[in-house]
Every structure is written in structure tokens, then in C-alpha cells.
Amino acid sequence: MTVTIYDVARESGVSMATVSRVVNNNPNVKPQTRKKVFDAIEKLGYRPNAVARGLASKKTTTVGVVIPDISNTIFSEVARGVEDIANMYRYNIILCNSDKKKEKEIQVINTLLEKQVDGLLFMGGTVTEDHIHAFKTASVPIVLCGTKEESENIPSVDIDHEKAAFDAVQALLNEGHRDIALIGGNFKDLAKGFARYQGYIKAIEDAGLTVNEDLIQVGNFRYDSGLEKMKYFLESNQNVTAVFAVTDEMAIGAIHAIQDAGLKVPEDISVISVDNIRMASMVRPLLTTVAQPMYDIGAVSMRLLTKLMVNEEIEQSQIILPHELIQRNSVKRLT
Template sequence: MEKQTITIYDVAREAAVSMATVSRVVNGNPNVKPATRKKVLEVIDRLDYRPNAVARGLASKKTTTVGVIIPDVTNVYFSSLARGIDDVAAMYKYNIILANSDGNEQKEIQMLNTLLAKQVDGIIFMGNNLTDELRTQFARSKTPIVLAGSVDPKEEVESVHIDYVAAVEEAVNDLVNHGNKRIAFISGPLDEPINGEYRLKGYKNVLKSNGIEFDEELVFETDSSYRSGEVLWPALSSANVTAAFVGDDELACGVLNGAKDAGVKVPEEFEVVTSNNSKLTEIVRPQLSSITQPLYDIGAVSMRLLTKMMNNEEEEGAQKTVELPYGFIKRASTK
């Protein structure tokens, strides 16, 4: 049986009112008599009328839909941000289209164009690297875009994140204070500004202020997967490291378990500090010391910023970057 589409015309006819009245009822406009509203709602209920969001979007030039591009939907860091985005979107009655880009640059462009073709009102981008091609596409699209948990070193695109440099300084300082001189810096790709420009800078700053020479061989660039961390111990061991700062929680769990599988005592012989304080930090043993980020809030504030941009409520000369507070929590993976 073919699904029959009930239109606003059918509702108006059945309720014996104008289509404009039905539209007012559907959009929650107060200028409708209570008795009329009740009658129209009863007809809507009986006919199971659902307003066509696409048609409504064409009329109002707004689809009340937001596109969210996420590098890895299975990574706890990004899924925590997505929860914050989703809750605020629901509050402002926006629908979300989630696109998983696998951190692949070509796929990010493809996803962006797919979302723009769907006429989304705004985009939240969680990729780790703003390539020149992406910047060009962003500029061309004229659609409001906010980066969540990502950094734009050029500060051309609005973004919400923590002060990664200061956060890493605090974490690495703690390791230095425990007498560690050979501290590994382990992170995802260094061409991602968060890793290569901000976190690495924080790491180098602490070494410098403590008179420890920076050693290129103690920088380990990998991807952010658990497995990559797990297989790293032989290399860490041969570099004689006694501690490590790790740029991702899943990666840190791998580093921790790899060391423990090799019979290394944590934290007595090897200390580990991680970056995102996701729930993974409390699932492993020993529990991981970590920089704390307000993950949910980063998502929520990004979405709120986007709603302001979409409704042209942004204050003149507003800052492009919103920095939220971070902290540092000590657990059993450090002394």
C-alpha cells in the first residue's frame, strides 16, 4: 500500500480553517483562538499530519538542521563532545546530521559538501586539521561554522577548546617534579595543530624552564588507537624513558597496558599522564592521571555559539576563540 501524504491543505479542509491558521498552530504562533487551536490539533492528531520540514525549510530558507563532522564516532573524546552538542541542539529545536569522516581529509571535504547540499543552517567541525582546501570550502559556503575541541591557529574560524599549551605544561611539570628527566611525548599526528603546535609547545616549555634538553627521540608520533599505544613499549624502553605524556586517552590506555604486559611497575618505574579525562581513565588499572577538559561543555558551548551565528545574534567584535577552563587530576598512574 502506498503511503498517503497528508498535507496542510487536508488539515485546513477537515478543520474548516485557512491554511495560514494551520501554519500558525503548527509553528506555535499565539495569535490563534484557543477553541480553533484545539480543533486544528485534534484534526492533526486524527490525520497524523506531520509538517514537511523540507518544504518548511524552502519557505523560510531555514532547515533547522545542523551538520556535525566527527573524525571518529567511536572515540570517547568525540562522543562526549557530541552529547553536549546534541543536548543544546534539542533545546533550540535543531536536528542534527552526524557525519563520520574517519579523520580523512578527502572524506571531510566530501562530508562538508554533502551537508551543504542538504541545506544545513550551520556546521560543527571536530576535525583535527584545517587544511587550506577545507578553509577554502568553509569560506565559499557562507554557512556558519564552529570548531569544537579543535584549534584554528590562524583564528579565522570560531572555535571552542581549552588552553592546550598551559594544560600540558601543568601535566608535564608534575612529571618533572617527580624527578623524571626522560619524559616521552606521545601523540597522534604532529601535523594536527593541537599536537604539533600546542601540546608539543607546552612540553618543550617545561623542559626548557627546568634545564632539560629537548630530545627529538623522545617524541613518538602515532595514531590515536589503543593498539598503537600497546605496541610502543619496546621503543619507549630502549629510549630509557621513565615517564610519558600522552595526547589521547585510548592511546594512553594502550601505552599503560603495553608497559604492564612487559612487567614494568606503574608508577614506580614508569609514570603516565593523559589528556582528556574521559571515562577510560577510570576504567584501567592503575587509573590514569589526566588533564581534565569539560568535554560535554565544549560541545554545548560550540552549539550555543553556532545558534547565535545562525540567528545573527553575534556581538560585534566578539572573540573568535572561546577558551574553557581545564584542570589536572592525579590518580594512580603517577607518583
């Protein structure tokens, strides 16, 4: 049978109110009484009922985290930053995978809110009107983590994806490349797919070049689509000297497609991307990429949420973290 607070009180010879004060670290308990209660707790194997405590205090010290794809190393690194800060501020995490499906995201959001979480972190792609409606019905703070919505009414932490893509393409232009292909992501994903596409377009146009639509292919951010789209460029005999893939996963797929065709990176085709996942420093050649601070995005998002949950004053609700170009071995200067 489940051990209750009544059992602990009877075993230790004190009131239930005293047991409650000990469990909740109330300082107004004599040391000898505290020891008696802890001895009884250990003997009986008592575990406080978090649900009951939450109902009494209207706080569950629990945060819901919606993650698009837990198998993606980007999101796992962000989640690690979230968890470290949550532990620091004594919050527990309920992590839910949404498989990048809008319907499941809405379902998970509602389920977490029903579980009376104290706050919600949402990692995902495009924030739609359906998402906003679900957020508006919530009575707890919500922070967008690694994404944002157009009106900027919901607190968010992210990088400037358009500028990150611009800097990646600019790096290729600075090395003398002009025929630069794009392996993009879903344009419906405004935060990453479309924003990084816009960065590519802006860099090409700012260099005084004309955008060649034949050098643009759209994938799904993952390795297989990078492999497939690079094969298309090679088989269509496009005059490509460099490729900008909007994610490292697609860039690695592109590198392997180039190598499978008997060509070399960067001697024949240069490759650059955005993200800086661990695999970027494991693939050969090492991948030149624009790093987004994934751990920091998670950590800063969680810290912002902790402030909102206790009504602490915040200086800004839309936080843009810096990115950095990591020069490795996949880009060659044209002579």
C-alpha cells in the same frame, strides 16, 4: 498516500492558512479552532513537511555536525554537549562521521551545506586550505569545535593544548622525573598533535634539560599505537622513568605494555596524559591526566553557533576553555 495540509484543512473545516498558523504556533488562532485543527492532525496522522517549511522561511532549524570518529569517546562526549544545547534552542542535529579523512570531511561539509543547514559545527584535526575554501563558500555560520585554524578568522572553541601538555610534563618534573618519554600524535594535526608536542618540548627546556630525541615516538592518538610505542621504549632499553602520552587512549596502551613486560605503574614507570576520557578512571592504576572539558567544548560551541545564526552580538569568537590536572594513581614521586 501522504497526508497534506490541504487534507487537514478539509477535515477541520478551516483554511490552509489557519492550519499553517496552528502548526507554527501562531497565537492569533481561537482556542476552539486550534482544537479542531489538532484533532484533524491526530486523526489523519499529519506530519508537517520540514523541507517545505524551510523553503518558505529560509530556515531549517537544522545544524550540521562533522565529527572525526564517533567511536572515540572524546568526540561522543563533545557531541552530547552539542545536542543538549541544540535541543534547548530547538535545533535539530545532522551528525556526520568523517573517519578523520580530509577528502571525506570536505565531502561531508559540502553535503551538509547542500541540505540547507542553518549552521555548521566542525570537529576535526588540521584545518587546511581546502577546508577554509569550503567554509568560505558557505552562506551560513561555522564554528570550529575542539580545533582551530592558524589565522583565527573562523570562530572556535577549544582548550590550550600546548599549555595542557606543558602542565602534564611539569607534573612529572615536579615529582623528580627527568627521563621523560613522549608518545606523541601526528604532528600534521596542528591543534593537538603538534601543539601537545610543543608543550612537552617547552616543559623539558624550561626545566633546563636537553630534549632527547631517542625518547620521542609518534603514534596516531589511539590505544594500539600507545601499546606499540611503549614496547619500543622497553625493548630499546631506554632509561625511562616516566611517559607522557598525548592522549588517554595511548596512555592506557602504554600502561598495558608496561604491565605485559612484567613491570608496574607507577612503581617502575609513571604515566600521564591529556583528555580525561571515562576509561582514565577505569584502568588500573587510575590514570593521572589533564582533563579537557569535552562536554563544555560541545555545549559552548553550539551556544556560540546559535548566536551567530541569529546575528546576535558576541563578545569573542576565539574561546579557550580551562583545563585541569586530575591527580590519580599512575604517577610516582622519585626519591
